Amino acid sequence: MSLINYAQENITSELEKIYGDEKYDLIISEHSEKVNDYPAKAVYYVAMAYYMKTNDNKVLELMDLSIQKDKTDPDAYFIKGMTFNYMGQFDKAIESFSKAIELDSTNSNYFSGLGDSYISQEKYKDALTAYTTATEKKEPIDRPFTMIPQIYAELNQPEKALEAFYKSKQTISKESDSYINALYNIGLYEFLNKEFEKSEIAFKELIELVPNDYHSISKLVQVYYGQKEYEKTKPLKEKLYKAYNQGKLKDNLKDQFCFDQFDWEDKYIFAFERFAEKEGKLYYKHIFHVTDKENGKTKFTIQTENSPISVELGGPKYVLGMDKNGTHSTFRYGFEEDFNYEDLKKTVLLVLEKKIKAGASSRPTKKNK
DSSP, X not given: OHHHHHHHHHHHHHHHHHHHTTOHHHHHHHHGGXXXXXXXXXHHHHHHHHHHTTXXXXXXXXXXXXXXXXXXXXXXXXXHHHHHHHTTOHHHHHHHHXXXXXXXXXXXXXXXXXXXXXXXXXXXXXXXXXXXXXXXXXXXXXXXXXXXXXXXXXXXXXXXXXXHHHHHHHHSOTTSHHHHHHHHHHHHHHHHTTOHHHHHHHHHHHHHXXXXXXXXXXXXHHHHHHTTOGGGGHHHHHHHHHHHHTTOOOGGGSSEEEEEEEEETTEEEEEEEESOOOTTSOEEEEEEEEEETTTOOEEEEEEEEEOHHHHHTTOOSEEEEEEETTEEEEEEEEEOTTOOHHHHHHHHHHHHTTOXXXXXXXXOSSOOO
């Protein structure tokens, strides 16, 4: 009996080492056919090799065999739960995680896996309870700290979400993507709260860690506009233009970037700057989207327009225009390339308040923007 036990312990230790060396194919090829003769933990490591190779059905088959041999190992139930999560069988996953927790209620992983099952079912309060419990264990893993603020955001509780993002930032590894995500969301929430200094701190740290995060660079531009620190935006804009010229910008940064946001009555204004300048043709450079706060849709735009005719006649580089209800209007207000933003913003507000009238209006069949 002692020789048998020694042999079983030996094979388990051997498989644990090979698994630790990430030799999953070796484990599968040399040990899969022998699992019936192996002890429970050795079978577990063979199952884990299949787990790392994403062979879900084989994982479940071997974990069930491991459990048959030893019903007291919570790790086997945990991996079954994780596998059921990957397979989208969340009720079965919850059952497996619950069994793992019944056997060992001290493991952060088990509660975090349970939280994953609940959040996949959009049972946010149950998920919040599971993740919170996971953070309270002796050696908590990072994932619950990253998921809790996302749940508060989903539940439309921004104050709790922000607090949870700060806690996440303090807890998780700085080398992780989740740390970057926490910084971005802290910067965003603080910006929306008009806590521009706190937002600046978060975005500056993020850009130091990820210098080519152009979305964060754009957000920091907005922070400085909120602080009226316009000079600080110049090197940031230069980075964006350089990235644009090199073809590095994608998605909503591909053609333009948002540089300012502000309220006006029941509307919210988003100010964008376009990269491209169509020499010799009419183009819009700075576009103020006047949006409905309830649905976020653009009602109309006010913009700076480069008119080749105006420039040829010695006029300013940009004139102010508006597109509203299918009508294009222009105003007798011009701006040079190095304009003062406060002057432009005040003029836009005067147009919104209908304190200045258009010099000309038209309904063209086709506009060249």
